[in-house]
Amino acid sequence: MENHVESSAFDIAWKNRNVSIGLSVLLIIIVLALIGPIFTKDPFSLSPMSRLKPPGDFGLFGTDQLGRDVFSRVVNGGRISLTVGLSVAVFAILVGTILGLIAGYVRALDSIIMRVMDGLMAIPAILLAIAMISLSGASLATVIAAIVIPEVPRVVRLVRSVVLTVREEPYVEAAISVGTPVHLIMHRHILPNTIAALIVQATYICGSAMLTEAILGFLGAGIPPEIPSWGNIMSEGRTFFQLTPWIIFFPGIALAVTVLSVNIVGDGLRDTLDPRIARSLK
């Protein structure tokens, strides 16, 4: 029954103009990022003698300070940024959901988990991330972890509140009293009630994770600079901003368009899904 509600919700969602436009743009970007690198030049190949060249003869987007091709770096950077965005969204939702289910279901652990979450929420996300990354060494994995951690508390709160509401429903109480195993209760009653809200939340997390990655790269505390993520390309172009603004503008535009489409999809999903969810997410 829940499955039926879901699929029809997504049918409606797809009919929402925001969702369809956003998803289409996103799809184009994903395809470009996936197959683009096959056709572009090697993004790592140095040519010191043709450095900082404007867009044109030396490549569609020009070259950077080591003579590398900015276009192929931006296309390859798409893979990194999307990887960061998707992985952060998946891990934050996964960890947050597990912790939220435990907090909502196991009374004894509730207050401990929630106090830790309150503490995490009190630390500004960017600060936490730059401290974690620069202290534990920069790598794609640490950057993802550092962005995931501050996102977790919001997911935990969301899931926990759903669990607490659902628990009170008569049919759930009945299920518990007849001794239905916990995992079945979770599977049948609790997860279906959270899944739509979680998907919406995931899109927002995905968008903000890509931005955070860029900011971390810009501050010099992100993914190792030899990996051409959009943040890193912009960070390296920082010194030459006035000389060669394209090194910042092209990845900047790519990033803004991607995050914008993700957020528009998120808004569209939220508006078309259950209004109760909409209220809890605003």
Place this chain on the structure above:
Amino acid sequence: MFVYTIKRALMTIPVILVVALFVFLLLRLSPGDPAAVIAGDYATAEDVARIREKLGLSEPIVVQFASWVGALLQGDFGTSIFSSKPVTELIKQRLEPTLLLASCTIIFSVIVAVPLGTIAAFKAGSWTDRTVMLFSVGGFSVPVFVLGYILIYVFSMNLRILPVQGYKSPFEFGMIPFLRHMILPTLTLSVIYIALLARMTRASVIEVLEEDYIRTARAKGLSETKILMRHALRNAAVPIVTVIGLGIALLIGGVVVTESVYNIPGLGRLVLDAVLARDYPIIQGLILFFSLVYVLLNLLIDLAYTFFDPRIKY
């Protein structure tokens, strides 16, 4: 009421403890060795060991935590490894620019975002609404520093009407130089905050507008302006103020970037420099300080409700 205040204040203690523990472990368990950094290029292993001893790094981790918390309770946030200045003094030196930048941003954002959100809510579905919402989504999608560079490029380099960088204290240089230096950083930092607030305001006002008493008011023939001012905004105020409080964390993140782009000698720059130089005591002190500010502000906001909103009873 009094009991609630006490209870709510006590609730912040575990939060702060969690933050303290987290910050402490984060730094102690990381691989970099501050003693080796301090000792420099020509130091022998004994020198490094001596410095470790001196910094208390060779004690068991529990002892280190206890002595750190003990010192914190006496207001001692430690001493910077590199500049040998007390962290509290460094914070005091840098507080003014950050505080003023944050205040300007909050004031400006509220002035812009609340009317925008309200209008959007009132005309929900119209093109005005869509424009506001698009701007708001856009605000969430542009990296702060790209925006900063664009503003510098346009206003400082091409039009040459605003200074490129720096901070002029209003107490030392007067109001005009201060404001001139604040305009671009405030604009840069406000965008994401305006986006957040406008969204929240719109959602809250729409929700209030659906309530029965608004329908009653409309039925009674009250003018739309009166409905808006008397009922809708007043009732939407609580969630809006809550978001201002929760947004402080977002603001602090933005401050780090904005201060770096505009070369403002504030706390954001201090923490970034400290992280890059691995100056442990400053990092610990500042993360803790920012968290305290966040927790206390939100405590104040919560308590304020109980005074201002008659519907909230505890």
Place this chain on the structure above:
Amino acid sequence: MRHWNIKTITRASCLAASLAIGAAVPVYAEKVMNVIPHADLKNLDPIWTTAYISRNHGYMIYDTLFAMDDSFSPQPQMVDTWSTSEDGLTWTFVLRDGLKFHDGASVTGEDVVASLQRWGKRDGMGQQLFKVITSLEASSANTVTMKLSQPYGLVLESIGKISSNVPFIMPKRVAETDAFEQITDYTGSGPFKFESDQWVPGSKVVYTKFDGYVPRSEPASAASGGKKALVDKIVWQYFPDNTTAMNALMAGEIDYFESPAPDLAPLLAADPNITVEVNDPLGNIGFARFNHLLPPFDDVEVRRAAMMAMKQEDYLAAAIGDPQFWKTCYSVFPCGTPLANDVGSDIMATGSIDAAKAALAKTDYDGTPVLIMQPTDVPVLSAFSLVTAEKLRNAGFEVNVEAMDWSTLTSRRALRDPVGEGGWNMFHTWWIGADVIDPMAIAFSGDPDAGWFGWPTDAELEEARGQFSKATSLEEKQEIGRKVQERLWAIGASGELGQFFTPVAYRNNVKGLIKSPVQFFWNMSVE
């Protein structure tokens, strides 16, 4: 009513008074020079740290016994006269009259003794000197006597050394601070005073003119000669962002920008109000350092094969850009200095991937990956690392690049462990020319116990270096220099990546720059 009157009167008289004062203010305006230094001044003890920015701070507020002139020979600075006994074992230094610390106290022999002793515990050259010193005493208020166990050719070069750590003279009470703890009292005797309550670490340092400083009468020449404070106040403002710094200079908010990125030079030079020039005649020397203890670079032929691939032009173009700011140099001593020569340089001048490939094929290289530490927060070194990685790969090496920040690199390069346990095979750095001007430089050491990271072992090299301290004539020194260079190339100690120069940029109203490898601010004025 009356109250109102008084208030008005008070206001009026205040206004009148302030107008009067306003009119009476002398035309004299405080002269301030706003400077963007090359780095943030993080600590204030130039003996405790080798950071160049702390050294520059030292030159602002301290004075030295001897100082290098622009031909790199030591000249007396605080010292008035000095003498050496015939056997070369006893040195006597007499201080100039009128030397005063910022607190008004006179500089005495005791201050000098304590300062040199503290420096001798931290500085490499100081440690060498103190090995032969048997006693160092203040024989009178203004005289210091140094007794040696054997003749030592570098006494004046050591106490007059121009770069880190410079033996600055501090008051005795300050110099008695443990050499591994930072000083907290910033009293010096130099031409400027440090304003400690105006110091904002990470942002601003303020120096004011010290009226009690008596400059020497000789014209300024590098660190030597008369140091005249020609402005009342110098403010160092640190800018983490090069673009912002450049804009501030162009907007006139800043007078002097110590180290703009060379790529920005054309933009800055296009501004008619701004001069861009190279102020340091020696520049910096790029180094690709091998770890001689670990495979594959424990084999001299493998190291030499790698060196053949290192084409200096590619490194310099990638890291620096504009050719007016770099030149190739195949001498281990900076080109343009007395000891520069071309013995054995062919290996470094090869610059050919094919030659490197052929040479590598003749060795027993078994494909052991080379771990290069890349300091990503230092753009020049980051670029060097990437160029090396690409060249070595093309020459047939397996290469892993590990990104880290400079401070991690500095702690990791001290590890002699195998690669899997924190060790490393290569890192890149640069020395300022003045630091590698003679064989005494630690960069040229062949003693793995006392030497620099990378730990080459070569007894012949060490012997030649040992002779240098006893050499007295230039010819003798040059002969030893050739020998040292021959050994360094023969054992493939490090790859040398050429000479590069960082320009300075300043507004045209700034006058009086001193040509020197170290940035000095005396004799500079703003008009």
